[in-house]
Amino acid sequence: MTKQPRLADVARAAGVSTATASMALNDTGGTRIGSQTRDRVRAAAAELGYRPNTVARGLRTRRTQMIGFIGDDVATTPFAGQMIRGAHDAAREAGFLLLMVDTSGDHDETGEAIAALQERQIDGILLATMYHQVIEVPKAIGSTPHVLLDARTADGSSSAVVPDERGGTLSVLSELTGAGHVRIGHVTTREDVQARAIRLETWRERVTASGIDPDELLVEVDHATTPLGYEGAKRLLDRDDRPTAIFCFNDRMAMGVYRAAAELGLAIPADLSVVSYDDQDLIAPALSPGLTSAALPHYAMGQWAVKELLRRLDEPDAEPVQHHMPCPVSRRSSVAPR
Amino acid sequence: MTKQPRLADVARAAGVSTATASMALNDTGGTRIGSQTRDRVRAAAAELGYRPNTVARGLRTRRTQMIGFIGDDVATTPFAGQMIRGAHDAAREAGFLLLMVDTSGDHDETGEAIAALQERQIDGILLATMYHQVIEVPKAIGSTPHVLLDARTADGSSSAVVPDERGGTLSVLSELTGAGHVRIGHVTTREDVQARAIRLETWRERVTASGIDPDELLVEVDHATTPLGYEGAKRLLDRDDRPTAIFCFNDRMAMGVYRAAAELGLAIPADLSVVSYDDQDLIAPALSPGLTSAALPHYAMGQWAVKELLRRLDEPDAEPVQHHMPCPVSRRSSVAPR
DNA sequence: TTCCAAGGGTTAATCGATTAACCAATACGA
DNA sequence: TCGTATTGGTTAATCGATTAACCCTTGGAA
Numbered sequence: 001m002t003k004q005p006r007l008a009d010v011a012r013a014a015g016v017s018t019a020t021a022s023m024a025l026n027d028t029g030g031t032r033i034g035s036q037t038r039d040r041v042r043a044a045a046a047e048l049g050y051r052p053n054t055v056a057r058g059l060r061t062r063r064t065q066m067i068g069f070i071g072d073d074v075a076t077t078p079f080a081g082q083m084i085r086g087a088h089d090a091a092r093e094a095g096f097l098l099l100m101v102d103t104s105g106d107h108d109e110t111g112e113a114i115a116a117l118q119e120r121q122i123d124g125i126l127l128a129t130m131y132h133q134v135i136e137v138p139k140a141i142g143s144t145p146h147v148l149l150d151a152r153t154a155d156g157s158s159s160a161v162v163p164d165e166r167g168g169t170l171s172v173l174s175e176l177t178g179a180g181h182v183r184i185g186h187v188t189t190r191e192d193v194q195a196r197a198i199r200l201e202t203w204r205e206r207v208t209a210s211g212i213d214p215d216e217l218l219v220e221v222d223h224a225t226t227p228l229g230y231e232g233a234k235r236l237l238d239r240d241d242r243p244t245a246i247f248c249f250n251d252r253m254a255m256g257v258y259r260a261a262a263e264l265g266l267a268i269p270a271d272l273s274v275v276s277y278d279d280q281d282l283i284a285p286a287l288s289p290g291l292t293s294a295a296l297p298h299y300a301m302g303q304w305a306v307k308e309l310l311r312r313l314d315e316p317d318a319e320p321v322q323h324h325m326p327c328p329v330s331r332r333s334s335v336a337p338r
Numbered sequence: 339m340t341k342q343p344r345l346a347d348v349a350r351a352a353g354v355s356t357a358t359a360s361m362a363l364n365d366t367g368g369t370r371i372g373s374q375t376r377d378r379v380r381a382a383a384a385e386l387g388y389r390p391n392t393v394a395r396g397l398r399t400r401r402t403q404m405i406g407f408i409g410d411d412v413a414t415t416p417f418a419g420q421m422i423r424g425a426h427d428a429a430r431e432a433g434f435l436l437l438m439v440d441t442s443g444d445h446d447e448t449g450e451a452i453a454a455l456q457e458r459q460i461d462g463i464l465l466a467t468m469y470h471q472v473i474e475v476p477k478a479i480g481s482t483p484h485v486l487l488d489a490r491t492a493d494g495s496s497s498a499v500v501p502d503e504r505g506g507t508l509s510v511l512s513e514l515t516g517a518g519h520v521r522i523g524h525v526t527t528r529e530d531v532q533a534r535a536i537r538l539e540t541w542r543e544r545v546t547a548s549g550i551d552p553d554e555l556l557v558e559v560d561h562a563t564t565p566l567g568y569e570g571a572k573r574l575l576d577r578d579d580r581p582t583a584i585f586c587f588n589d590r591m592a593m594g595v596y597r598a599a600a601e602l603g604l605a606i607p608a609d610l611s612v613v614s615y616d617d618q619d620l621i622a623p624a625l626s627p628g629l630t631s632a633a634l635p636h637y638a639m640g641q642w643a644v645k646e647l648l649r650r651l652d653e654p655d656a657e658p659v660q661h662h663m664p665c666p667v668s669r670r671s672s673v674a675p676r
Numbered sequence: 677t678t679c680c681a682a683g684g685g686t687t688a689a690t691c692g693a694t695t696a697a698c699c700a701a702t703a704c705g706a
Numbered sequence: 707t708c709g710t711a712t713t714g715g716t717t718a719a720t721c722g723a724t725t726a727a728c729c730c731t732t733g734g735a736a
Contacts (some may be wrong), residue, residue, distance in 0.1 A: 017687080037685085053397075054459070056397050059723075074426075078416045078419070088438060230626070354716090366695085367715095370715065390693070397694095399694065
């Protein structure tokens with residue numbers, strides 16, 4: 001117990017060379033190792049509690065079994081955890097570990113992060129942003145295999161996975177139309193993110209299709225926060241031709257909508273149905289009544305990204321893939337027939 | 339650009355041996371390297387875009403500049419992000435990176451996680467739990483330097499940092515007493531966590547000190563969720579001798595308390611003052627009125643833990659330190675004079 | 677009998693740094 | 707005029723694996 005045993009110790013204990021020990025433990029070298037020899041080596045390794053030094057192995061094999069995870073702003077968003085967890089689980093299953101770097105969105109810092117990871121000889125990089133962004137891959141990444149997470153390039157030159165915002169929006173809207181709603185309002189943010197653009201456009205299409213002018217039912221505010229959601233909802237609801245249902249950009253805004261409805265004496269869902277996006281754990285099930293919301297599949301995206309990365313490790317020349325991950329709806333009690 | 343340059347390439351370009359190049363770049367070896375030689379080597383390195391291979395370096399120096407972060411359940415709690423971020427920032431500042439492993443609280447898995455990290459020759463380990471727990475350090479950790487994060491051992495044999503729950507509770511309670519409140523209720527959970535025990539006991543002391551029987555003003559429910567917070571608050575508020583203020587175990591329960599108050603026609607803070615613990619970003623500022631809450635200093639704890647770990651890397655025999663991190667109060671609008 | 681192939685290992689080179697041990701030349705004090 | 711530091715390097719060993727290149731038996735086939 002004084003020192004970690006090395007491969008040489010195992011070899012000595014089994015009475016073979018380190019080459020044989022290595023091959024026996026790793027099942028390499030084809031038929032060169034007899035089965036009783038292999039068992040002897042394995043037994044010796046188990047006996048000594050041998051654990052390979054992956055640093056030494058990595059130096060020789062040029063593989064570290066580590067994946068770099070570069071996150072835009074890991075801390076401040078509650079989604080990051082799920083994304084990391086999904087990536088982590090898929091990685092661990094394949095014997096990989098995640099080496100994390102958080103950049104605060106700073107572009108220089110991203111370059112530095114990439115360099116720091118490359119110095120450590122990671123096998124590949126996951127480039128994650130929060131909130132579905134269209135980015136350029138920093139040239140510092142060179143030929144390091146990589147996959148984009150909740151982000152993509154404009155030209156699709158890197159493998160990437162993003163939520164299927166359009167599908168999610170359609171699903172959650174059909175919760176409303178299925179209940180007979182036609183005048184469906186939308187409370188959203190003015191921030192320039194993909195999520196906003198896609199949700200807005202999809203809603204617009206859908207409402208237009210039922211012969212209604214979307215601009216009458218749209219409210220935009222500066223940020224996707226609860227207080228501004230409240231204000232937006234007030235503007236939308238405090239009039240005679242108010243919508244019978246509201247689709248909110250996200251749960252935080254929906255929380256404000258709930259408050260506005262309460263103040264105006266509108267019961268949810270009897271007087272007003274509400275649906276939303278993000279399905280945040282701290283909000284959607286906590287509101288009363290529970291909020292029907294389309295979930296962002298962060299866990300699944302993290303998983304997918306690692307699997308795709310591992311695939312690219314094996315076939316570096318594979319065509320990049322753009323994946324749209326479905327956004328399942330969590331149905332709760334905020335929708336009632338019109 | 340075909341291959342990453344090695345130290346040998348830099349040495350050749352500068353016309354020196356690799357030993358000299360190494361010393362010149364790392365400022366080691368005292369006065370042995372002349373200043374013009376050093377400059378020549380540095381220039382060559384910069385010219386070639388040389389980046390040291392830390393795997394090779396790690397093999398020789400037995401230092402990888404990586405810290406293992408073992409998290410109890412990184413994903414599901416929104417606090418984890420802040421903790422990771424604090425640790426990450428402190429680590430990065432010192433040239434370290436975080437290697438993450440998430441265990442789902444499974445004890446075997448923790449042993450496996452430790453082994454996986456040790457195989458990779460991490461320099462030290464951060465053992466983090468969510469929600470301040472008293473744990474035993476797995477023996478698998480052996481002599482690897484480690485620090486406990488939001489956790490501690492019963493005997494204080496490992497360095498550890500936990501929130502100062504007692505101090506935070508006192509601070510947030512004096513928000514109420516300072517406003518003249520005496521009959522302060524407490525809505526808490528029955529779950530067996532340190533946070534509950536300390537907050538409860540501290541509240542009990544304080545209330546008893548002002549001559550009131552705490553048991554009259556205490557409500558316990560099975561879990562610290564919003565719906566149960568709501569039920570608990572109903573029980574506490576729906577009677578004549580109701581308290582004038584409530585201290586909630588956490589923000590999620592406080593969210594339920596808000597709802598109960600609204601239903602009973604009690605205005606916050608005019609008719610009822612509310613304070614809480616956790617200061618969760620998605621809740622405390624989002625409620626109306628904003629909720630005064632004691633913050634869990636996760637970022638600071640993460641930072642502290644890394645600094646302490648780095649210290650122990652230098653002085654392995656230093657006495658273990660138990661640190662209680664202050665919980666600052668975020669004062670908002672949920673407290674009014676009695 | 678002679679050779680070749682297959683089976684089962686071993687030897688030694690290698691990955692890319694760091695660093696202990698050594699060495700040559702100059703300076704300096706006695 | 708020596709002996710001894712001091713300055714400014716170089717050589718070679720080392721970290722702990724993996725793996726290409728050999729090597730020795732034994733069993734058959736020619």
